[in-house]
Amino acid sequence: MAQYLVKRFAYSVLTLFIIITITFFLSHAIPGGVYTTEKPLPQSIVNNIKAKYGLDKPLFQQYLIQLNNIVHLDFGMSMVNEGRRVNDIIAQHFPKSALLGSFSILLCLILGIPLGILSALKRDRWQDNVSMIIATIGVTVPSFVVATLTQYFISVRLKWLPVMGFTSFKHMVLPAVALSFFPLAFIARLVRSNMVEVLEQDYIRTARAKGLSRGVVVFKHALKNSIMPVITYLGMLIATILTGSFVIEKIFNIPGLGRFYVESISNRDYTTIMGITVFYAAFLILMNFVVDVVYVLIDPRIKLKQ
Amino acid sequence: MGKLLEIKNLRTAFKTYAGEVCAVNGISFCVSHGEAVGIVGESGSGKSVTMLSVMKLLADNGRMVDGDILFDGVRLNDYDDRAMQNIRGKSIGMIFQDPMTSLNPVFTVGNQMVEAILKHNRIPRQQAWQKAVDMLKLVGIPNAEGRMKQYPHEFSGGMRQRVMIAMALSCEPKLLIADEPTTALDVTIQAQIIELMKELKNKINMAIILITHDLGVVADICERVIVMYGGIIVEQGKLDEIFYQPLHPYTVGLLNSIPRLNLGKNRLEPIEGQPPDMIHAPQGCPFVARCPRAMKICDMAKPEYVEPSEGHGAACWLLLKGHRGEM
Numbered sequence: 001m002a003q004y005l006v007k008r009f010a011y012s013v014l015t016l017f018i019i020i021t022i023t024f025f026l027s028h029a030i031p032g033g034v035y036t037t038e039k040p041l042p043q044s045i046v047n048n049i050k051a052k053y054g055l056d057k058p059l060f061q062q063y064l065i066q067l068n069n070i071v072h073l074d075f076g077m078s079m080v081n082e083g084r085r086v087n088d089i090i091a092q093h094f095p096k097s098a099l100l101g102s103f104s105i106l107l108c109l110i111l112g113i114p115l116g117i118l119s120a121l122k123r124d125r126w127q128d129n130v131s132m133i134i135a136t137i138g139v140t141v142p143s144f145v146v147a148t149l150t151q152y153f154i155s156v157r158l159k160w161l162p163v164m165g166f167t168s169f170k171h172m173v174l175p176a177v178a179l180s181f182f183p184l185a186f187i188a189r190l191v192r193s194n195m196v197e198v199l200e201q202d203y204i205r206t207a208r209a210k211g212l213s214r215g216v217v218v219f220k221h222a223l224k225n226s227i228m229p230v231i232t233y234l235g236m237l238i239a240t241i242l243t244g245s246f247v248i249e250k251i252f253n254i255p256g257l258g259r260f261y262v263e264s265i266s267n268r269d270y271t272t273i274m275g276i277t278v279f280y281a282a283f284l285i286l287m288n289f290v291v292d293v294v295y296v297l298i299d300p301r302i303k304l305k306q
Numbered sequence: 307m308g309k310l311l312e313i314k315n316l317r318t319a320f321k322t323y324a325g326e327v328c329a330v331n332g333i334s335f336c337v338s339h340g341e342a343v344g345i346v347g348e349s350g351s352g353k354s355v356t357m358l359s360v361m362k363l364l365a366d367n368g369r370m371v372d373g374d375i376l377f378d379g380v381r382l383n384d385y386d387d388r389a390m391q392n393i394r395g396k397s398i399g400m401i402f403q404d405p406m407t408s409l410n411p412v413f414t415v416g417n418q419m420v421e422a423i424l425k426h427n428r429i430p431r432q433q434a435w436q437k438a439v440d441m442l443k444l445v446g447i448p449n450a451e452g453r454m455k456q457y458p459h460e461f462s463g464g465m466r467q468r469v470m471i472a473m474a475l476s477c478e479p480k481l482l483i484a485d486e487p488t489t490a491l492d493v494t495i496q497a498q499i500i501e502l503m504k505e506l507k508n509k510i511n512m513a514i515i516l517i518t519h520d521l522g523v524v525a526d527i528c529e530r531v532i533v534m535y536g537g538i539i540v541e542q543g544k545l546d547e548i549f550y551q552p553l554h555p556y557t558v559g560l561l562n563s564i565p566r567l568n569l570g571k572n573r574l575e576p577i578e579g580q581p582p583d584m585i586h587a588p589q590g591c592p593f594v595a596r597c598p599r600a601m602k603i604c605d606m607a608k609p610e611y612v613e614p615s616e617g618h619g620a621a622c623w624l625l626l627k628g629h630r631g632e633m
Contacts, residue, residue: 202407210422211395224412299412300457
């Protein structure tokens with residue numbers, strides 16, 4: 001076990017190192033820089049900016065400096081957001097994205113899994129058709145369409161919920177719904193297809209032959225076997241959703257991390273790009289590890305070995 | 307001995323792309339308390355469907371269209387799924403063909419055994435656990451306490467089938483339905499499982515319905531044999547009667563096809579042809595196309611089931627026309 005963890009950790013560090021390298025050279029390969037504005041700045045100012053952020057040094061030296069910073073868990077100063085450290089930006093805005101994200105993931109699970117089960121149990125009947133139509137809509141309609149439509153009808157016309165902002169639970173409902181629309185539908189479809197398959201397995205027949213009730217058969221024997229792909233998807237989903245969605249945060253004016261990520265790229269805010277990328281990647285790696293552990297807990301046939 | 311299970315004119319049909327297809331087409335038989343009955347026949351002859359009809363565990367597209375099922379004096383036709391839950395596992399235990407896939411891979415063997423016991427008995431968990439351990443010991447699983455905490459994938463095929471048997475017997479059913487319990491096992495394990503079933507049958511005095519296509523297994527354990535073909539019972543009788551005085555040409559063919567070492571034959575003797583296509587079910591006797599003694603009438607009408615002697619009968623025109631021949 002300890003050996004496995006060490007190995008796993010070493011691989012994670014290697015992965016992060018590769019990600020850092022690629023991110024660094026790719027972001028510097030984009031034409032322009034922090035100093036690029038609509039009106040060209042005088043050369044002397046550009047030189048000053050370059051000197052201030054160390055952009056005048058050779059690229060490889062900059063790479064080493066940034067690598068060194070990251071090893072010390074310091075992503076440096078943001079080049080665009082005056083006077084703010086990248087660490088602070090993440091610390092301040094990630095919790096907001098994470099809060100919204102957790103809420104929508106909860107929504108996905110609470111609604112998606114039962115919807116999938118219902119479809120599987122009522123296969124080819126109207127309940128199945130209705131929920132699969134909902135699921136298909138959910139998978140195909142982009143989140144910003146859902147966001148603007150719900151914003152218009154529920155907030156503007158019906159005035160049930162606030163249009164935007166992020167100060168109370170009420171503010172969280174619409175963005176969470178918009179954010180969970182696709183994954184909810186996806187989870188419902190995953191659960192359905194797996195459940196349909198599992199319900200035809202021999203051990204389900206055995207369970208029924210023992211006289212177990214339908215509920216026990218479905219929720220104990222079938223569900224645990226059909227939940228695996230959902231776990232796989234969930235690992236990815238948590239990493240993406242918790243780190244924030246640019247579109248949804250923009251539409252609902254939520255001060256989350258997603259906005260900073262996209263804006264940092266268009267602003268060539270190299271340190272912020274690097275900081276959020278590394279944070280996101282580390283988060284994803286961690287989630288993958290959690291998924292693997294959960295696998296082992298659910299299916300005894302899987303072992304933590306490579 | 308009183309009758310434990312009585313099936314009268316059972317017909318079970320499945321919805322298919324070609325409409326409803328009858329897999330079991332009007333069969334009747336009885337099983338007495340403590341009796342071991344073998345149902346033999348090739349794949350698709352309706353053996354399993356018959357027993358799944360009794361348990362009401364047919365697939366979603368299947369349903370019982372006609373007939374009565376009486377179990378221990380009650381008519382199971384009237385039972386809904388909830389009522390059947392108290393029959394399944396408690397009064398009727400069932401074990402299946404493939405022990406490799408018949409246990410849930412994500413729960414321990416103990417968990418799966420205890421849940422069956424707790425479902426039918428109002429006893430504390432501790433006691434159910436002990437009962438499960440005792441059952442595992444009874445079916446000859448060494449280190450039963452430790453094995454309870456293991457998962458099915460840690461058991462061999464033969465051991466899993468023993469677990470299945472232990473599970474099916476844990477609530478002392480009056481009837482055990484064994485649906486090809488040895489088909490998926492290798493020969494030595496087969497013999498062990500059959501030996502075990504024989505032993506347990508004598509120990510707890512339950513009736514057994516053994517579905518198989520292995521006549522050797524039937525000869526080993528059963529007192530009575532039912533031969534099915536194309537969804538009907540073509541012949542039934544006591545073990546000796548079926549083996550030594552078969553009435554139906556299909557039974558004769560089955561017996562001839564058993565490989566024998568002592569007769570010096572090198573080739574197996576098959577029954578030529580294919581079983582009938584149930585989607586386009588034959589109008590007359592289902593065996594007519596393969597029957598070496600087929601007559602004109604066999605093609606046109608179904609023969610009635612008749613019993614020339616008490617408890618031994620067949621559905622064949624040869625009997626009805628009065629000439630038994632020298633089969």
